[in-house]
Structures are given as C-alpha cells and as structure tokens.
Amino acid sequence: MADIAFILLCHKDPEAIVQQAQQLTAVGDYIAIHFDASSPKEAFAFIYDALGSNPNIVFAKKRIKCGWGEWSLVRAMLHAVEAAVDAFPQATHFYMVSGDCMAIKSAHHAKALLDGDDCDYIESFDFFESDWIKTGMREERLIYRHFFNERKNKKLFYNSWWMQRKLGLEREIPADLQIMIGSQWWCLRRRTIEWILDMTKSRPDVMKFFSTTWIPDETFFQTLVRHLVPEPEIRNRTLTFLMFTDYGMPVTFYNDHYNLLLSQDFLFARKISPEAAELKDRLGLLYASGRDDFKISDEGQKLFGFLTGRGRIGSRFAPRFWEKEATLGRECELLIIVCKKWHVAKRLVGSIKHHLNIPAIDYLFNEEDTDLPNLGGIQSTLEKRTRHRRALMRMLFDYYETDRMIICLDTANLDLMQDFFLARSTTRLLELECDFTDDFLIGHAKRAGLAGELTTDETMQQLLPTIRYDVAYESDRIRDAGFINHLRVRELASPDENVRPIAEFLSVSEDVARGISRTPNLFAD
Known part of the structure; x- marks a missing residue:
C-alpha cells in the first residue's frame, strides 16, 4: 500500500x-x-x-x-x-x-x-x-x-x-x-x-x-x-x-x-x-x-461560478461595431418565447406550428444540437451563434424566405433580448410564467452542472433557495428591462385567460389563440 x-x-x-x-x-x-x-x-x-x-x-x-x-x-x-x-x-x-x-x-x-x-x-x-x-x-x-x-x-x-x-x-x-x-x-x-x-x-x-x-x-x-x-x-x-x-x-x-x-x-x-x-x-x-x-458529485467549480455570478449580473463585453450596427430589417417580425422550462416552450411552439405557418426554432442560443440549416459555418457552435446573433437571424429570415419567425430563449438570456429589441425590427416577447417544484429545480441544478447524481440532500437543500431565487430574479430582470410588446402566459391562469396575450403575440384571432392556449398538458413536467 x-x-x-x-x-x-x-x-x-x-x-x-x-x-x-x-x-x-x-x-x-x-x-x-x-x-x-x-x-x-x-x-x-x-x-x-x-x-x-x-x-x-x-x-x-x-x-x-x-x-x-x-x-x-x-x-x-x-x-x-x-x-x-x-x-x-x-x-x-x-x-x-x-x-x-x-x-x-x-x-x-x-x-x-x-x-x-x-x-x-x-x-x-x-x-x-x-x-x-x-x-x-x-x-x-x-x-x-x-x-x-x-x-x-x-x-x-x-x-x-x-x-x-x-x-x-x-x-x-x-x-x-x-x-x-x-x-x-x-x-x-x-x-x-x-x-x-x-x-x-x-x-x-x-x-x-x-x-x-x-x-x-x-x-x-x-x-x-x-x-x-x-x-x-x-x-x-x-x-x-x-x-x-x-x-x-x-x-x-x-x-x-x-x-x-x-x-x-x-x-x-x-x-x-x-x-x-x-x-x-x-x-x-x-x-x-x-x-x-x-x-x-464533483460540482464544485460550476457551483461556485453560479453562486458568485449572482453578484455580477449584467456585465457584458462591448459589442463590436459591425455587430452593433447589424439589423434584422424593419420589415422583419421577430417573436421571442422566453421560458426557463424548455420543454414547455417547445410544446407551445409545436402547437403554434400546428395552427400557423410560421418558421420556429427552439433554443438555438442555448442548445448546441438545435436543428439549423447550413449557413456557411456561422451556425456551427453556440459561441458563433451568440457572437453573430443578428447576422445569424438575418440569414435565417432569408433562408426561410419569411418576414416572421419565432425563437425560444432561456430567461437568463437578457442580453440577447435587449440586443434583439434594438435591432430595428418589430420584436415581441411572450414570457411563459411557470410554477417550479423542488423536483424541477433539482433537475435543473443537475442539468446545469450545479449538482450531480450523488450530491447529498443536505447540500441540495442549501442550494435550492438560491436556485429558486435566481429563477425568480431572472423574470424580474426581464420585467425591469421595460420591453415594449412584453406579454405573459401564466401556468396559474386558465386557458381562456391566456388567449389574449397569445393572440396579441402572434397577431391572430382569439379563436386561433384559444386553440393554442388549450394545448394539452402545456405546462406539465
């Protein structure tokens, strides 16, 4: 030995x-x-x-x-x-x-x-x-x-x-x-x-x-x-x-x-x-x-980065001049669905596709394997997509030959939302307000690398309040940003109560919006 x-x-x-x-x-x-x-x-x-x-x-x-x-x-x-x-x-x-x-x-x-x-x-x-x-x-x-x-x-x-x-x-x-x-x-x-x-x-x-x-x-x-x-x-x-x-x-x-x-x-x-x-x-x-x-469980490095990062929210490198000046085009209409529960946003997008002929792309700035067309390499990595965000979106509008498009973003992507609202296009934002159980937050911590399968219950219970606060804080930051055309669909509201924001977000009749709002098990985990 x-x-x-x-x-x-x-x-x-x-x-x-x-x-x-x-x-x-x-x-x-x-x-x-x-x-x-x-x-x-x-x-x-x-x-x-x-x-x-x-x-x-x-x-x-x-x-x-x-x-x-x-x-x-x-x-x-x-x-x-x-x-x-x-x-x-x-x-x-x-x-x-x-x-x-x-x-x-x-x-x-x-x-x-x-x-x-x-x-x-x-x-x-x-x-x-x-x-x-x-x-x-x-x-x-x-x-x-x-x-x-x-x-x-x-x-x-x-x-x-x-x-x-x-x-x-x-x-x-x-x-x-x-x-x-x-x-x-x-x-x-x-x-x-x-x-x-x-x-x-x-x-x-x-x-x-x-x-x-x-x-x-x-x-x-x-x-x-x-x-x-x-x-x-x-x-x-x-x-x-x-x-x-x-x-x-x-x-x-x-x-x-x-x-x-x-x-x-x-x-x-x-x-x-x-x-x-x-x-x-x-x-x-x-x-x-x-x-x-x-x-x-070996989550120490990511957990430390997450906890200490709460004190420096909002910092961002200055954009390059050519990124700052890039636009989507005034004739373009970008519809952003924001939700921390990605499966809920994807379920809503699926229902929208069933009712309407609008190109929609799931979390392209969050998931590496999002299905995207070949755009000359700009779409190949999350880093490239994020760095050239406006150029990427302009190319997607051109690829699909459309002037309306839906994308999904995580609630943490405030910098992307702010950038798109400044891009000289018509931009609307639909936030899906979900209820978060402890089981979901534990799963979120594991997916984000803040915890592992072997993380102790004691450590997890200490971590949960911070994660819950962080999720709520992300939503508060979106509200504080003061975006025009910011609409909300709430899990705790009835499908009929959610009809109006969906109709306004998609510019459709209330009958079409009602069909979308009644998507089966929309908020189910």
Whole structure:
C-alpha cells in the first residue's frame, strides 16, 4: 500500500501546523516541514518542540526566507523533499501541501487511489500554447532575468525588466526543455522525485535558468516531470481541490462547505479558513477515519461560478461595431418565447406550428444540437451563434424566405433580448410564467452542472433557495428591462385567460389563440 510523505511549506499559525502534522502522521504517513525563515523564531521553536520527537516527521535541513513568485519557494520545496527522501525510504509518494490545506478524504481512500494507478499527478500545460496564465506577464517570466521581488521591490522589479527589454537582453530557454505550467500542488512517485533531484545536480544550466524566472513554483516541477516521465504515466491534474475567483484570488472554505468538499473528486482542499474551527475539526478526524463511502458529485467549480455570478449580473463585453450596427430589417417580425422550462416552450411552439405557418426554432442560443440549416459555418457552435446573433437571424429570415419567425430563449438570456429589441425590427416577447417544484429545480441544478447524481440532500437543500431565487430574479430582470410588446402566459391562469396575450403575440384571432392556449398538458413536467 502507498506510503505518503507530505511536503509541507508553511509560514504562520504554528498551532495549526502542529495539529495538521499530527493528523497526517496518525495513520503512519510521513511529513517533511519547511517553516519560512522569515517567520518568528519563537513560532518555529514551538513547532519543533511539539513535533521533533515524532519519528514520522522531519524538518528541512535548511530554512529559506521565502517570497511570493521567487525561486526561494522552489529552493524551500527542494530542501524539504531532500529531507523526506533521506528520512523516509519507505515513502512511495510525495505530496505537496501548504498550511492552508486539509484532507477531504480518508487515508484509506487516498492510498487506494494511488495504488490503483502507477502515475504522477501534476498539472502541466504548455507554457506558450495554453491559456493557463490569465493576466500579467507571460513569456517575460522566462526570457528575462528576475532578481527582485515584484511585491517587495516593485520599482526595482519593473525597472530591471524594462532595462533588459530596452537593451535586448533576452535569453534562450534550455533547448531540450518544453516549458510547462500548472498548479504547484502535486503528488509524485518516489522514482520521479529521485529523477528530479538527480537532474538538479547534473544540470546546473537548468537550475541557473529557473533561479531567475518569475513564479518558478508554477513551472519548475511541471517542466521537469514532463521532461523525465513518459506521457502515459502523467495525469494532468492536481489532487488538491482549489478554486480562484474572477480576480485571481483563491477561494476560502468555511464551516458550511463540509459536504461540498467531501463530494469533490480530490484528496485535499485549499484554502481552509483559519476561523473555520468546526470544519477543521471535522476534516482533521476524517483522514484517520478509514471511511470509503464518499459520494463524488464533483460540482464544485460550476457551483461556485453560479453562486458568485449572482453578484455580477449584467456585465457584458462591448459589442463590436459591425455587430452593433447589424439589423434584422424593419420589415422583419421577430417573436421571442422566453421560458426557463424548455420543454414547455417547445410544446407551445409545436402547437403554434400546428395552427400557423410560421418558421420556429427552439433554443438555438442555448442548445448546441438545435436543428439549423447550413449557413456557411456561422451556425456551427453556440459561441458563433451568440457572437453573430443578428447576422445569424438575418440569414435565417432569408433562408426561410419569411418576414416572421419565432425563437425560444432561456430567461437568463437578457442580453440577447435587449440586443434583439434594438435591432430595428418589430420584436415581441411572450414570457411563459411557470410554477417550479423542488423536483424541477433539482433537475435543473443537475442539468446545469450545479449538482450531480450523488450530491447529498443536505447540500441540495442549501442550494435550492438560491436556485429558486435566481429563477425568480431572472423574470424580474426581464420585467425591469421595460420591453415594449412584453406579454405573459401564466401556468396559474386558465386557458381562456391566456388567449389574449397569445393572440396579441402572434397577431391572430382569439379563436386561433384559444386553440393554442388549450394545448394539452402545456405546462406539465
């Protein structure tokens, strides 16, 4: 069975470090600790006094003063790794963690996973081809030498960089290396670690290069693993669950995230809030619990995006000038049916087609496989359809040789509605107001990736009020937009009460509208 040596880099909260080390070694695993030399001596003394006698714990032989983005972080990792390799010959895997990480699975589960696949777990994407870097420096991290810390000596950092650019002092990347980038939270086999340590001794050119790159903890191990290990033996992922906000800040987990964390397909999570005492206590007991009944639903990333997105509704990139000026034509009449329950809108469209000869297209901006004619490729993906929305609709009017067309939109597509109402055509909107049961909202959460088949009832019950509010809020936003020709058909109204809005929406007689309003099981789930 796998024996894990944890490589712990830390710089604060000595009491928590002691607790973390005791929890991780309680089942026979090992830990090598590097405590930042910039931190108070008293803090390190506290940790050493508490853990120094534990045979499963070793300290880095040399402590380094670490700075964010500096080579010092990698040096600290290497010192801890060397100490672990020497002290724990039984260790089969080396797992990088920080003081903010905690196990979200048991040791039994973790070791079964590692035993089941002879591989290394490390994120490693091509530095130049991938979009892993979202903002800031890219190739400048590598081709220029960085001697100063950007956070501590901002002026010196940027002056040095600009001077090198001005003088053309770009440098070559070692010719045999493909630079990779990814998360620094890796889990590597002993053989891989030994190969890396051998390379640090045999390739001074590589060490010299990385020692003056910027943020090398995201490139050093990632590059060397890809250089040394065959592709089939690498899993391009981290076993540590972590998320970042739109602003590049790590998401912090609190007491009410326990069930969410356990349901993710990861072994550890980062960052656990220092104030989340209950969460830390529960996770602390988990690693030694022997549990292996984890239900993996793995909806964390999408769920976080959904919840945090509620605070930024309405943001949208400015349209390109040619999109803004495109029109559908004043002679065209675009009829938009809006409904969160797509099957209800499709049922209504089917009834309209039965009564009237109006081309109608279901959720073309929401469903990839919507049946569309070949329009030269503009219809091929949802991204293209949305980006060229007015051009697409103009082409559809021309293709069907009509001046009236019906489309369906989700209630979340407010930006599309606003755009079409500005498109110099006659536009009418029919909103289908539905009643939403808990069962429907649970199904919606699963379809949207906010929950999975194994999401716990407790997590789902916490999520339901937010989803219900979000659905209602989308409808309120449509009303607040003040669209002219905005009509509503309500599930709670009688078919006769719904005749008038249908007649006005379609410009038909009330007799025809009555036939449509009496569509059997129109609102049934």
